[in-house]
Amino acid sequence: MNNSPHYRTCNLCEAICGVEIVVEEFQRLTIRGDKDDPFSRGYICPKAVALQDIHYDKDRLKHPVRRTARGWQRIGWDEAFAEVEQNLKRIRSQHGRNSLATYLGNPTVHNYAALLFAPGFIRSLRTRNRFSATSVDQLAHHLASFMMFGHQLLLPVPDVDRTQFFLILGANPAVSNGSMMTAPGMARRLEEIRKRGGKVVLIDPRRNETARLASEHLFIRPGTDVLLLLALLHVVFAEGLTRPAPFTKGVETVAKVVAQFTPEKVAPITRIGADQIRRLAREFAAAESAVCYGRIGLSTQEFGGVCQWLINVLNIVTGNLDRPGGAMFALPAFDPLSAPESVAPRGSFARWHSRVRKLPEFGGELPVAALAEEILTEGPGQIKALVTLAGNPALSTPNGRVLDRALASLEFMVSIDFYINETTRHAHIILPPTNTLERGHYDLALHLLAVRNTTKYSQPLFKPGDDTRHDWEILAELQSRMSTNGAAGSLVRGVRNKFIKQFFGPERILDLGLRFGPHHLTLRKLKQAPHGIDLGPLTPCLPKRLRTADKSIDLAPEILVKDVERVRVRLLDDAAADSNGHLLLIGRRQLRSNNSWLHNSERMVKGKERCTMLMHPDDAADRDLMSGQNVLVRSRVGEIVLPVEVTEEMMRGVVSIPHGWGHDRSGNRLEVAQQHAGASINDLTDNQAIDALCGTAAFNGTPVTVIAHT
Numbered sequence: 001m002n003n004s005p006h007y008r009t010c011n012l013c014e015a016i017c018g019v020e021i022v023v024e025e026f027q028r029l030t031i032r033g034d035k036d037d038p039f040s041r042g043y044i045c046p047k048a049v050a051l052q053d054i055h056y057d058k059d060r061l062k063h064p065v066r067r068t069a070r071g072w073q074r075i076g077w078d079e080a081f082a083e084v085e086q087n088l089k090r091i092r093s094q095h096g097r098n099s100l101a102t103y104l105g106n107p108t109v110h111n112y113a114a115l116l117f118a119p120g121f122i123r124s125l126r127t128r129n130r131f132s133a134t135s136v137d138q139l140a141h142h143l144a145s146f147m148m149f150g151h152q153l154l155l156p157v158p159d160v161d162r163t164q165f166f167l168i169l170g171a172n173p174a175v176s177n178g179s180m181m182t183a184p185g186m187a188r189r190l191e192e193i194r195k196r197g198g199k200v201v202l203i204d205p206r207r208n209e210t211a212r213l214a215s216e217h218l219f220i221r222p223g224t225d226v227l228l229l230l231a232l233l234h235v236v237f238a239e240g241l242t243r244p245a246p247f248t249k250g251v252e253t254v255a256k257v258v259a260q261f262t263p264e265k266v267a268p269i270t271r272i273g274a275d276q277i278r279r280l281a282r283e284f285a286a287a288e289s290a291v292c293y294g295r296i297g298l299s300t301q302e303f304g305g306v307c308q309w310l311i312n313v314l315n316i317v318t319g320n321l322d323r324p325g326g327a328m329f330a331l332p333a334f335d336p337l338s339a340p341e342s343v344a345p346r347g348s349f350a351r352w353h354s355r356v357r358k359l360p361e362f363g364g365e366l367p368v369a370a371l372a373e374e375i376l377t378e379g380p381g382q383i384k385a386l387v388t389l390a391g392n393p394a395l396s397t398p399n400g401r402v403l404d405r406a407l408a409s410l411e412f413m414v415s416i417d418f419y420i421n422e423t424t425r426h427a428h429i430i431l432p433p434t435n436t437l438e439r440g441h442y443d444l445a446l447h448l449l450a451v452r453n454t455t456k457y458s459q460p461l462f463k464p465g466d467d468t469r470h471d472w473e474i475l476a477e478l479q480s481r482m483s484t485n486g487a488a489g490s491l492v493r494g495v496r497n498k499f500i501k502q503f504f505g506p507e508r509i510l511d512l513g514l515r516f517g518p519h520h521l522t523l524r525k526l527k528q529a530p531h532g533i534d535l536g537p538l539t540p541c542l543p544k545r546l547r548t549a550d551k552s553i554d555l556a557p558e559i560l561v562k563d564v565e566r567v568r569v570r571l572l573d574d575a576a577a578d579s580n581g582h583l584l585l586i587g588r589r590q591l592r593s594n595n596s597w598l599h600n601s602e603r604m605v606k607g608k609e610r611c612t613m614l615m616h617p618d619d620a621a622d623r624d625l626m627s628g629q630n631v632l633v634r635s636r637v638g639e640i641v642l643p644v645e646v647t648e649e650m651m652r653g654v655v656s657i658p659h660g661w662g663h664d665r666s667g668n669r670l671e672v673a674q675q676h677a678g679a680s681i682n683d684l685t686d687n688q689a690i691d692a693l694c695g696t697a698a699f700n701g702t703p704v705t706v707i708a709h710t
């Protein structure tokens with residue numbers, strides 16, 4: 001046993017905290033925050049200790065398995081690969097290339113080698129039916145960046161450590177530690193804003209954990225943030241408070257667009273007073289530095305695309321883009337923006353559409369809200385086979401029950417995953433990769449979203465078990481098999497696999513990326529700095545870093561400007577904007593939970609029941625409900641039963657349920673999670689409710705009814 005500390009990055013969420021791990025006896029690890037990590041400075045959240053629970057989890061698969069009538073049967077890698085190849089090729093030749101589909105789950109972003117090797121494998125399938133968690137999460141951010149700055153990965157990040165005015169909409173960074181804004185120890189960073197005389201304003205239908213650290217909190221009716229943003233901009237333009245950068249075009253168009261959205265018009269719909277909107281706009285524009293940030297409550301609603309665009313517009317026209325304390329851009333050591341198009345494409349929009357509902361592709365992917373219908377609707381191009389990588393869409397995408405039924409009907413499904421969960425239980429073959437502690441780690445994607453430039457490589461802590469495979473090896477093998485045929489193909493495959501392993505594996509690609517990156521580092525240098533290397537605060541980089549053809553910011557992309565008409569019709573003119581007596585359902589992030597995949601850790605789920613519905617006391621009184629009582633929640637697509645918690649932290653008329661729960665499906669093999677099953681919010685969310693612009697699931701604001709469960 002080696003007792004010397006091992007340093008690495010926790011890859012469970014976007015915050016990339018540095019951890020110190022000491023291997024103890026009896027399969028126990030001591031996990032602490034790494035005080036010498038230049039970015040997280042010793043901060044970790046309670047989830048970090050669960051790294052060991054995943055590693056030692058007895059439910060974690062280490063060898064391929066095949067589903068049979070008598071249960072799961074262990075098989076060898078060669079047999080598993082051959083069966084996958086044979087089935088995928090058979091289905092492709094019988095039903096065409098679009099009969100194959102892929103789904104990439106969120107953990108892929110936290111795994112640099114999988115990120116590097118997944119695109120090649122997906123290309124080898126030659127299908128347009130590619131899906132991922134992006135369209136139930138951050139797609140709107142990429143869309144706005146692609147259209148305004150010319151690259152889907154040129155994502156503005158709030159410079160929280162220097163800002164004097166932080167306006168947060170639909171987010172809970174004190175719990176998330178900054179999603180689409182990598183910022184470990186966010187609570188401290190928020191406190192520091194106030195300590196230096198700055199202001200933090202939170203606008204959210206729930207007085208959440210961030211509200212406790214904010215200078216001010218305002219409730220807003222779910223789904224109406226777009227009106228608030230339009231009205232803020234209305235005030236900024238009407239009062240002459242604009243000062244955009246010279247390389248910005250389309251300012252007059254935006255001024256015209258926002259002219260009709262007066263604070264008085266939007267106040268009764270948003271439920272934020274006109275005076276408060278005017279005051280907020282003036283304070284924001286007058287602050288020494290200010291930044292507006294909106295996250296999941298805005299990104300996953302009916303007008304998510306327009307919301308993320310308007311957030312950028314507000315930052316830009318008040319002169320707060322690309323300056324300290326405003327919205328800035330990171331410059332990572334491995335810069336995806338300088339990588340070849342095949343590794344980090346600029347982005348694309350509506351090059352093709354889904355077969356059934358005609359939803360647009362973005363970045364080569366279709367919205368996952370369309371996946372179930374693409375499987376269940378017969379006809380040419382119907383999906384017959386699915387490959388999932390580290391995903392659990394049965395719990396994490398809207399109307400999970402219909403997707404569940406769709407997955408059960410597939411002719412063939414293969415999952416690259418080490419759990420038999422609510423999704424992978426439908427797979428015919430599961431190919432389990434190694435665990436994070438058994439492989440090297442580098443945050444290819446998240447340094448791009450970080451509030452400070454740092455870089456770090458983590459060595460594997462444990463040697464992988466005999467006869468195991470890393471994700472990238474599985475993906476490379478499948479890619480080879482899908483790209484070659486017959487005996488000659490098998491020869492080519494052997495040579496290719498050897499070449500990749502010896503000369504062009506993930507470490508080699510990473511090293512090249514670092515060498516040619518803006519900080520001219522090498523993987524060797526990173527390996528010599530186990531705590532990571534500080535590369536300094538974010539620095540102004542525009543217009544040089546813009547990827548638009550004319551090196552200017554497009555403040556008014558036509559597609560987004562046009563979508564404002566949909567906002568007007570739906571929210572200003574249409575009586576349907578009213579909730580018709582329904583309560584509006586929103587999600588909730590929890591500190592000890594990470595989507596659906598930490599619930600098999602006893603220490604993460606123990607204690608008080610956490611899968612509960614929060615409700616305002618007046619709404620509870622109207623229904624004769626008391627805290628702790630079980631309630632039946634019903635939406636257009638389904639119903640669930642769970643306990644209610646009555647609390648003034650909710651806005652009247654709005655209820656909140658956390659996501660990632662609902663482990664009571666038969667056939668999954670997650671013993672601890674099944675004992676703490678909870679109910680899935682996505683049995684209530686509607687796969688027909690989307691942002692019509694880009695197809696992102698509109699989770700927030702699902703109309704529901706609630707009654708006592710007897």
Ligand code: SF4
Pocket residue numbers: 010011012013014015016017043044045046047048176177184
């Ligand atoms: S916030 Fe928690 S889960 Fe996220 S990286 Fe840090 S320690 Fe890990």
